[in-house]
Amino acid sequence: MNNNEKVTFKQSLKNNKFILKTAFKSAPGLCIMRLVMGFITGLNHGITVFLTSEILNALDRNEDFKEILWKIGIMAIYFAVYQLFYSYHWKQYNPKHKLRFIRDLHKRFFIKASEIDLSSYDSPEFYNDYVYSMQTCDKSIMNTVDTVAEIIRCLVASVSVFSVVINIDPIVAVVILGFSILTMVIRIIENGIWYKYEKLFSKIWGKDWYISRFFSLADYAKEIRLTRIDENMKSELEKNYLEKRRLTIKQQKEFLLLNIIGTILHVAENLFIILFMSYHLMVTGEILIGGFAIAIISANKMRSMFSELQWRFAQINKQSVFADKVRKFLETESKIISGDKELNTFESIEFKNVTFAYQVKEENAKDDEAKTVYALKDVSFKINKGDRIALVGYNGAGKTTITKLMMRLYDVTEGEILINGVNIKEYRLDMLREKIGAVFQDYKVFAATVAENVLADIYTPEKEQTVLDALKDSTFDEKLEALPNGIDTELTKEFYKEGTELSGGESQKIAIARVFAHNNELIVMDEPSSALDPIAEYNLNLGIDKNARGKTVVFITHRLSTTRHVDMIYMLENGKIIENGSHDDLIRLNGKYASMFNLQASKYKTDSQ
Numbered sequence: 371m372n373n374n375e376k377v378t379f380k381q382s383l384k385n386n387k388f389i390l391k392t393a394f395k396s397a398p399g400l401c402i403m404r405l406v407m408g409f410i411t412g413l414n415h416g417i418t419v420f421l422t423s424e425i426l427n428a429l430d431r432n433e434d435f436k437e438i439l440w441k442i443g444i445m446a447i448y449f450a451v452y453q454l455f456y457s458y459h460w461k462q463y464n465p466k467h468k469l470r471f472i473r474d475l476h477k478r479f480f481i482k483a484s485e486i487d488l489s490s491y492d493s494p495e496f497y498n499d500y501v502y503s504m505q506t507c508d509k510s511i512m513n514t515v516d517t518v519a520e521i522i523r524c525l526v527a528s529v530s531v532f533s534v535v536i537n538i539d540p541i542v543a544v545v546i547l548g549f550s551i552l553t554m555v556i557r558i559i560e561n562g563i564w565y566k567y568e569k570l571f572s573k574i575w576g577k578d579w580y581i582s583r584f585f586s587l588a589d590y591a592k593e594i595r596l597t598r599i600d601e602n603m604k605s606e607l608e609k610n611y612l613e614k615r616r617l618t619i620k621q622q623k624e625f626l627l628l629n630i631i632g633t634i635l636h637v638a639e640n641l642f643i644i645l646f647m648s649y650h651l652m653v654t655g656e657i658l659i660g661g662f663a664i665a666i667i668s669a670n671k672m673r674s675m676f677s678e679l680q681w682r683f684a685q686i687n688k689q690s691v692f693a694d695k696v697r698k699f700l701e702t703e704s705k706i707i708s709g710d711k712e713l714n715t716f717e718s719i720e721f722k723n724v725t726f727a728y729q730v731k732e733e734n735a736k737d738d739e740a741k742t743v744y745a746l747k748d749v750s751f752k753i754n755k756g757d758r759i760a761l762v763g764y765n766g767a768g769k770t771t772i773t774k775l776m777m778r779l780y781d782v783t784e785g786e787i788l789i790n791g792v793n794i795k796e797y798r799l800d801m802l803r804e805k806i807g808a809v810f811q812d813y814k815v816f817a818a819t820v821a822e823n824v825l826a827d828i829y830t831p832e833k834e835q836t837v838l839d840a841l842k843d844s845t846f847d848e849k850l851e852a853l854p855n856g857i858d859t860e861l862t863k864e865f866y867k868e869g870t871e872l873s874g875g876e877s878q879k880i881a882i883a884r885v886f887a888h889n890n891e892l893i894v895m896d897e898p899s900s901a902l903d904p905i906a907e908y909n910l911n912l913g914i915d916k917n918a919r920g921k922t923v924v925f926i927t928h929r930l931s932t933t934r935h936v937d938m939i940y941m942l943e944n945g946k947i948i949e950n951g952s953h954d955d956l957i958r959l960n961g962k963y964a965s966m967f968n969l970q971a972s973k974y975k976t977d978s979q
Contacts, residue, residue, distance in 0.1 A: 385693035386686055389514045392700065396478065397471035400464070401515050407459050408519030409526055414452055415671060416530020419664055421445045423534065426660030472508040478700075479504055486702050488779040489728070496702075499695040510692050517685050524679045528672055535668045538661040542643060546669045549639040550676040556632050557680040560625065567621045574610050574617075581607050636673070643669055706781055708799035711792065716805050716891040716922065719776060719794075720752040723785035726771055726945075745771040746945045748785070753922060753938075755891070760925040760933040762963065763942035769926045770811065771945075773894045776924070777806050807890030811897045811926070813881035815872060817864035820850070821857040824883045829857075840887035843913035846879040882910065886917045893918055896926040907931070930967045939963065 394401045425445065428438045483500070490496050528550075536543035581603050584590050594600050647662045725747050729740035746768045753759055761769040774780050775787060778794060787794040794802070816822070821829040821837045829837070837857050841850055853859040853870060861880075863869040872880065882898055898910065911932065914923070925932055933939050934953045941949035941956070941963045949961050956963040 382687050382690035385690040388697045389693040393511050393515050396474045400467040404519045408522035412523035412526025415527035419534045423660040423664040430659040487704050487706050503696045514689050521682045524675045528675045531668045542665050550672045553673050554676040554680045557677050561684050563624050709796040711796040713797045713801040717790045718754045720788040724749045724782050725784035727783045758923045758936040759938045760936045767942035768945040805891045807885035808894040809881050809898050815877045817862045820859050823880050824887050840883040843886050844879040844883035845909045892922045894924045
C-alpha cells in the first residue's frame with residue numbers, strides 16, 4: 371500500500387464512516403467503551419483544572435483549614451475513582467474484548483476471502499490491497515476508533531478547560547483560544563511539509579528496505595559470497611544516505627521559519643497572560659492566585675490540545691487511505707452467483723461454443739484502457755460419465771482454463787457449459803464443487819498433519835483407514851513409514867520446529883492422496899506426475915486406475931505417456947481445439963500431437979542410450 375495516496379475530504383468521511391461501522395459490527399461494546407473513555411478522559415482535564423483552582427483560591431482566601439481539607443479530600447476521591455476506571459479499562463476490559471474483536475474481524479475477512487471470485491486475485495492491485503488489509507486490519511481499524519476517541523478527548527478537554535478559564539476572565543480565555551488556533555495553523559502547514567517530504571523519502575526508504583533484505587535473506591547469501599554484487603548494494607546505500615541528508619537539510623530549512631514563528635507566539639502568549647493576570651492579581655485584586663495559576667496551565671493545555679487535534683485529523687485522513695482499501699475489499703461483489711438447482715449425480719459435461727477472455731492493463735495505459743486476451747475461443751466438446759480424457763498442448767494453450775471453468779472458478783465470456791444438459795450456472799455452487807476433486811499444478815501442502823492435509827478437513831480417528839488407503843494409492847506409503855508420527859506428523863516448519871519438510875514429489879503425492887480420500891465423481895489431474903520419477907509415475911497411474919474406476923477423469927499433461935490409455939485426447943493451441951481423437955487416431959493423423967509425442971519418445975530413447 372502506498373501511504374502517500376490522497377483521498378478527498380468527502381471520500382475520507384465515507385471511508386472512515388465505513389471503518390467505524392465495521393468496528394462497531396465486530397465489537398460494539400469495545401468501541402462504545404473506547405469513545406466513552408475518550409469523553410471521560412477529556413472531561414478530566416477540565417475537572418482537574420477546576421478543582422486545582424478551587425484549592426488554590428481557598429488557600430489565597432485563607433479559608434478554614436477544614437474546608438480546604440474537605441476540598442482536597444474531594445479531589446483525592448475524584449482522582450482515585452478516575453484512576454480505578456482508567457486502569458480497569460486499559461488493563462482488563464480493553465485487552466480481553468480486543469482479542470474477541472480481532473477474532474471476529476479476522477473471521478469476517480476470511481469468510482469474504484473464500485467467497486470472492488478467483489478472478490479478483492488475478493488483479494495485482496486487488497491482491498496487494500487484500501494482503502495488506504488482512505495483515506493490518508485489526509490494528510488499523512482499531513487505530514481509527516482510537517483516533518476518533520482521541521479527537522473526542524481533545525475537543526472535550528478544550529471545551530471544559532475553556533469553560534473554566536472564561537469564568538476566571540473572558541479576555542484571557544479569548545486570547546488563549548486565539549493563540550491556540552494560530553498554533554494549530556502552524557501545525558497544519560508543518561504537516562503539509564511533512565507530507566511533501568514523506569513522498570520524496572518513500573522511494574529512498576524502499577531502496578533501503580531492499581538493501582536490508584538483500585543482506586539478510588538466505589536467498590542472496592551464495593551470490594554475496596561468490597560475486598561482488600554486494601559492492602553495488604553498498605554503493606546504492608551510500609547514494610541513499612547522501613540523498614536523505616540533502617532532503618533532510620532542505621526540509622529543516624523550511625521548518626526553521628515555522629519554528630521561529632511558533633516560538634514567538636508561545637512566548638507572546640505566556641508574556642501576555644503573565645502580565646495581564648499579574649496586573650489583576652496585584653493591582654485590581656479582581657482575581658486570586660488560583661486564577662493566575664490556572665490561566666498559565668490552561669494556556670499550555672489548550673495549545674497542546676489544538677496541536678494534537680490537528681495531528682489527529684491528519685491521522686484520520688491518512689487512515690482513510692487504508693480504509694478505502696478495506697471498504698473496497700469487503701464491498702467486493704461476487705460475479706459468480708450460485709444457482710439453486712441441486713446436482714445429485716454427474717452424468718455429462720458439455721462445452722458449447724465456449725469463449726473465455728480477460729482484460730489486461732498494459733504498462734503506461736490509461737485507467738480505462740485494457741487489452742482483451744482470449745484464453746479460449748469457440749471451444750466445444752462433451753465428456754460423459756466414466757470417460758477419461760486428456761487435454762494436451764503447450765503452455766498458454768488454454769488447458770487449465772477449461773478445468774477452472776468446469777469448477778466455476780470462472781464463468782464463460784461467451785457460449786455455455788452444460789452439466790447433465792443443464793446450464794452450469796443453474797446449479798448450487800457448493801454441490802457442484804463437491805462433485806469435483808482436483809490436483810492443481812500449483813498444489814499446496816498446508817501447515818497441518820499429514821492426515822489433515824489428505825482430508826483437507828478436521829481429522830477424526832474413524833477416518834484413519836481412508837487416509838492410509840489414499841496415501842498408499844498415491845505411493846506415499848513408503849515415505850509415511852519413515853515419518854516420526856505417521857499420519858499425525860506435522861508438515862512444514864510454520865508452527866513446529868520439528869515439522870517435516872517434504873520434497874516436491876512427496877508434496878505432489880499428498881495432493882493426489884487428497885483427491886483419492888474423497889468420493890468425487892469428476893477428477894481433474896493437472897500435471898499430476900510433474901514432480902515424479904518414471905517409476906513413481908507408473909505406480910501413480912495404477913493408483914489412479916484403482917481410485918478412478920467408474921469416475922470421470924480429466925488429465926492435463928505435458929507427459930504424453932499418460933495419454934496412451936485415455937478415451938479421448940484434445941490437442942489445444944492458442945485457445946482452440948486443433949485435434950481430437952484417441953492416441954492411435956492422432957498418431958495416424960500425424961499432426962501436432964504426433965509431433966509432440968514423437969519428440970518426447972525420441973528424447974526418452976536418447977536418454978536411455
